[in-house]
Amino acid sequence: MTLCVTLSLQVFAKVFSHEALESYLPKIQLVIQESLRVWSSNPEPINVYRESQRLSFTMAVRVLLGFRVSEEEMRHLFSTFQDFVDNLFSLPIDLPFSGYRKGIRARDTLQKSIEKAIREKPLCSQGKDYSDALDILMESAKENGTELTMQELKESTIELIFAAFATTASASTSLIMQLLRHPTVLERLREELRARGLLHNGCLMPGELRLDNIVSLKYLDCVIKEVLRLFTPVSGAYRTAMQTFELDGVQIPKGWSVMYSIRDTHDTSAVFKDVDAFDPDRFSEERGEDKEGRFHYLPFGGGVRSCLGKQLATLFLRILAIELASTSRFELATRQFPRVVTVPVVHPVDGLKVKFYGLDSNQNEIMAKSEELLGATV
Template sequence: MCVCVCVCLISSVCRCRAQRDAGEKEEEARGELSLILRRLQGSGFQSSRREKYGNVFKTHLLGRPLIRVTGAENVRKILMGEHHLVSTEWPRSTRMLLGPNTVANSIGDIHRNKRKVFSKIFSHEALESYLPKIQLVIQDTLRAWSSYPEAINVYQEAQKLTFRMAIRVLLGFSIPEEDLGHLFEVYQQFVENVFSLPVDLPFSGYRRGIQARQTLQKGLEKAIREKLQCTQGKDYSDALDILIESSKEHGEEMTMQELKDGTLELIFAAYATTASASTSLIMQLLKHPAVLEKLREELRAQGILHSGGCPCEGTLRLSTLSGLHYLDCVIKEVMRLFTPVSGGYRTVLQTFELDGFQIPKGWSVMYSIRDTHDTAPVFKDVNVFDPDRFGQARSEDKDGRFHYLPFGGGVRTCLGKHLAKLFLKVLAVELASTSRFELATRTFPRITLVPVLHPVDGLSVKFFGLDSNQNKILPETEAMLSATV
C-alpha cells in the first residue's frame, strides 16, 4: 500500500515536473519565435540585409529556409503566381484555430468558390447598408472616450471598437453588454495564441487558443441560433444574412460549423488590422495638426461641417465619402507608412526564377509589403507623412500596380479592404468634426511591428467633448471647481 502510494506520488511529481518543463520550453520557444519575427519584421534589420544582399535573399525561420522578397515586380510574381507557383502558408496553429472552413485556409477551386460567396458581404450595396450602423458605433465610442476623466489607451480602445463593430454591425448579434465584454476577453485570448507553437500541452499557448476557440464557438452558435429564429424588425441585411443567402444562391447551404467558422473569420479579419490602422490614424492626426485642419476644411466645403464648427445633422452616404478626396489621401498615406501587417507567407509549389535566383520547390517565401513601400521609387521622401502625394497633382501611387499594396494583391487580396477603408474614413470624419484630443504623454511612443504594427504603450490620449463651437466641454466636476463663486 505504502509502496503504491509512493509510486503514485513520485509519478505525480514527475508528471507535474514534466508538464512544467514542457511549459517552460514552450514559453522559451515562443520567446525565440517572437524574437525571430521581430528581427524578420524589423525595418532596420531588414534594410541592412537588403542593402547587403539585394531584394531577394535567403534567411531562416525556426530552422527552415525562407526567401525574403521586396520590390514591386518580385512581389507581383509571387502574388500573381498563387495556385500554380506558390500556395498560401499559415502556421499550423493558425490553420487549426481558425478552422478548416475558412477562406484563408482554402486553396484552388475551393478558395475561388468561397471568395465568391464572401464577396457579396463587401459589395457596394452591403457597405451602404452598414454605413449608418458603423457611424453610430463610432459616435457612441467617441462620446464614451470624451467622458473618461483620464487619458485612454487608444490601441486597447480601438480593439474594443473594432470588435464591437464586427459583432454589432457585421454579424448583427444582439449580445448583452456584459456578455459582449466577456466575449471580447475570450477573443483576445484566442488572438494572442493564433500564432503560437502547435504544442498541445496543458498551459501551452496553443491549448489556451483551443480553449478560447471552443468558448467562442459556443457563444457564436448561441447568437447565430437566436438570430436565425428572430428575423422580425430588421432594418438592414448584415454580413451574416448576406453570407447565408449568398451560399444558398451558389447551391451550398452552410452548416452550423461553417457558419461558426465564417463568423469567427469575419471577426478575425476586421479586428487586429483595423485597430492598428485606427490607432495609426489618430497618432498621425495628433502629430500633424495641419493635416487635421485641412481635413476639416474639406468637410466644411462639402457641407459635412458647418463654418461655425458643429457637424451637420444626418448620416453619411458612400457617395458623400467618395467625394472627400483629401480624406482618401489621408487614409492611403496612413496605410502606406503604417501598414498593419508586414507581408505574407507562401510555400513554393514548383521551382521558379525570381530576380535571377532559383527559388526551390518546398521552400517558404515571404513577400514584404512594408519594405516594398519603403523602397518604391515612385514615392518621394518615403519616411515623411504626406497625404498630398496621393492627390491629383502628384498621384505617386499611379505609376505601377504593385508599388502600393497595403491589402496585398492577386487572388488573395484582402476581401474586406473596402470595409476597412470605409471604417477609417468614418472614424476620421467623426474625429475631425466632433472631437478634440491631445497626447497625454511628453513624447510619442515608439512603434513595434509584432504581431501587427502598434505603439508599444498603446498611445495615451485625452479626449474632450465639444460644444457647437468646437470648444472643449469640461467634465461637470471640473466645471464646478472652476466656476466663480
C-alpha cells in the same frame, strides 16, 4: 473546414459589395460615435490601441455579423476573443496553464457564445433594414444548394471577426497618432468637410454621410492612403509559385512558398519621395506618386489575391477620421510619442495614451439610434 474553402469568392464579393457597404455605413458610424462618446466621458486618458481593438471587435459583431448582444455579453466576448488571439501562436504543448491550453479553452468558450448568438439571430432579424455578412453567407450557401452546418457557421464567424480585428485596430491607432502629430492635416480634413457641406458650426450634419460623398472627399482619401503606406498593419504575405520563374538572377521553382514584404516595398520603392515623411499630398491628383507603376503601393496586397475586405477597412477608417475631425478634441497624454513596434501588427509600445474631450451635443440622439439600429444595450 475554413471559410475560404467552404465559400466562394463570389460570396465575399456580395459581403463587401457597394450595396452592402452602403447598408453597413450608418451602423458603422453609430458604433464609432458611441465609442468616441465613451472615450470622451472617461476622466482618464485611454489606451487607444486597446480601445481600437474593442471598437473594431464591436463593429464586427454588431454590424458585420448582426449579433444583438448586451454590453455585458459584449465585454465577455471581447475578453474571450482577446485570450484566443493572445495565445493563437503558442507552441502546441497541451499542459495546464500553457498558452496552448488557454487558447483552446478560449476558442471553445467563444464558439459556445457564438453558437448562442447565431441561434438567437433569426429571432432578432425581424424588421432589419439590411443584410449583414452572416445573412449573405447563409443565403448564398442556400442558393448553391447547400446549407452551412453550425460548426461551419461558427468557424466562418470567428474568421470574419479575426479579419476585421487586429489590422483595423492597428490602422485606427496609427490614424489617431498621425492626426495628433500633424494638426494641420486634421484642420485640412475639417476644411474639406466644411467645403462639402458636411460640417457646419463645428458639427457633422446629421444624415448627410453617404458612401458617395465619403468617396468624394479626396484629401481624406490621401490621408488614409498615407497612414496605410507608412504604417501598414502587416509586414507581408505568402504566395505559392504556380510555375518556375527567375527574379534578379535567382530561380524560384514551381511549388515553392514565397514571402513578399509590404513594408520593404513601401520603404524602398523609387516612386515615393522622402519615404519617412507623413505627406498625404503624395497621393493627390497633382502628384499621384502611387500611379507611377504597379505594385509600389500595396497595403492590402496586390493582384487577384488582394484583401477582400479592403473596401470595408478603408470605409471604417474614413468614417473614424470624419468623426474625429468633426466631433472630437483629443491630445497626447504623455510627454513624447511612443515607439512603434511591428509584431504581431504595427502598434505603439504603450498603446498610445490619449485624453479625449467632449463630443457634440447629440449624445442622447446617438444612444437612441444605436439602440434602434444595432439593438445594443448602451
